[in-house]
Amino acid sequence: MTTTDVLMIERIRDVSRRLVRELGFMETTLAGADLSPSAVHAIIEIGAGRATNARDLTQVLRLEKSTISRLMKNLIADGYLTEQRDDCDTRMKRLELTERGQACLAGITDYAIDQVAGAISSLSTREAATIAKGLETYAAALAGLTEQSSQAVQATISQGYRPGIVGRMLQMHAEYYARTVGFGSAFETRLATDMGTFFSRLENEANGFWVADMDGLPVGTIAIDGEDLGKGIAHLRWFITAEGLRGQGIGKRLIDTALRFADSRGMRETRLWTFQGLDAAKHLYERVGFELVEEKLGQQWGSEVLEQQFLRVMPPHT
Numbered sequence: 001m002t003t004t005d006v007l008m009i010e011r012i013r014d015v016s017r018r019l020v021r022e023l024g025f026m027e028t029t030l031a032g033a034d035l036s037p038s039a040v041h042a043i044i045e046i047g048a049g050r051a052t053n054a055r056d057l058t059q060v061l062r063l064e065k066s067t068i069s070r071l072m073k074n075l076i077a078d079g080y081l082t083e084q085r086d087d088c089d090t091r092m093k094r095l096e097l098t099e100r101g102q103a104c105l106a107g108i109t110d111y112a113i114d115q116v117a118g119a120i121s122s123l124s125t126r127e128a129a130t131i132a133k134g135l136e137t138y139a140a141a142l143a144g145l146t147e148q149s150s151q152a153v154q155a156t157i158s159q160g161y162r163p164g165i166v167g168r169m170l171q172m173h174a175e176y177y178a179r180t181v182g183f184g185s186a187f188e189t190r191l192a193t194d195m196g197t198f199f200s201r202l203e204n205e206a207n208g209f210w211v212a213d214m215d216g217l218p219v220g221t222i223a224i225d226g227e228d229l230g231k232g233i234a235h236l237r238w239f240i241t242a243e244g245l246r247g248q249g250i251g252k253r254l255i256d257t258a259l260r261f262a263d264s265r266g267m268r269e270t271r272l273w274t275f276q277g278l279d280a281a282k283h284l285y286e287r288v289g290f291e292l293v294e295e296k297l298g299q300q301w302g303s304e305v306l307e308q309q310f311l312r313v314m315p316p317h318t
Contacts, residue, residue: 032107042075047101056243056245057244082095082097161209170191210258220250221240222255239254268314271312275308293311
């Protein structure tokens with residue numbers, strides 16, 4: 001390790017400690033709420049849909065199961081959460097915010113927005129963007145340190161159709177996009193039609209489909225459609241991972257698997273369509289070689305969104 005490396009590490013350590021203090025993590029409560037930091041983060045993750053059960057919370061917050069159990073018990077007793085059996089997996093109990101929990105989340109959100117807005121008010125747009133990008137990169141690097149020991153290692157990826165998978169992937173997509181961009185029945189109906197068409201021709205060697213499983217439950221999907229955009233063009237479709245498992249490496253494994261397939265089939269380019277605002281997915285696409293090539297407003301999915309097209313050209317000598 002060089003002297004430069006040591007100095008850089010010390011700078012990052014110092015600013016990390018200052019961030020913890022300035023953001024209030026040394027206090028017994030957080031974000032203006034009369035709750036512990038772990039409780040505040042639990043409410044944020046549940047409200048955002050990234051954690052829908054105890055297992056999700058354990059993975060997202062990186063806490064012990066016993067700690068999560070006590071945390072949930074207290075939040076339920078205090079009227080912030082409800083717990084119901086999951087219709088899709090009776091082994092799980094689904095967590096949802098109560099009216100009190102939603103009001104608490106709104107207060108936390110307002111507090112955090114005011115805090116960040118005040119901090120960057122004296123900065124230029126470029127300076128603020130530099131901060132945002134740097135923090136995203138730093139967080140991703142920290143997450144990468146634990147990826148090998150995460151639940152992603154326990155996930156298995158298999159290729160091909162299996163009974164019930166269309167319903168499962170349709171559910172994951174419909175719930176996610178209803179929450180993030182407000183899509184409803186028009187989106188779900190069209191999705192079901194498109195999926196049905198694709199699976200009716202899955203046996204074509206240009207097409208591929210993969211599922212990530214954990215504990216026997218499908219938690220992620222991805223497809224390569226090698227027909228619908230023309231010869232030599234791969235269409236990456238239906239890429240999703242279950243709530244609470246994003247950022248654990250499962251999505252990266254799925255997309256790497258799909259791209260290896262497209263390259264092995266000699267697809268000169270791979271295209272995908274998504275929507276503005278799905279930043280985590282956008283970063284992953286860019287990390288594996290996709291570039292944003294087109295944006296346009298569209299209403300074909302039931303509500304107006306800014307549609308984005310990404311393109312990846314097959315690497316040379318593949």
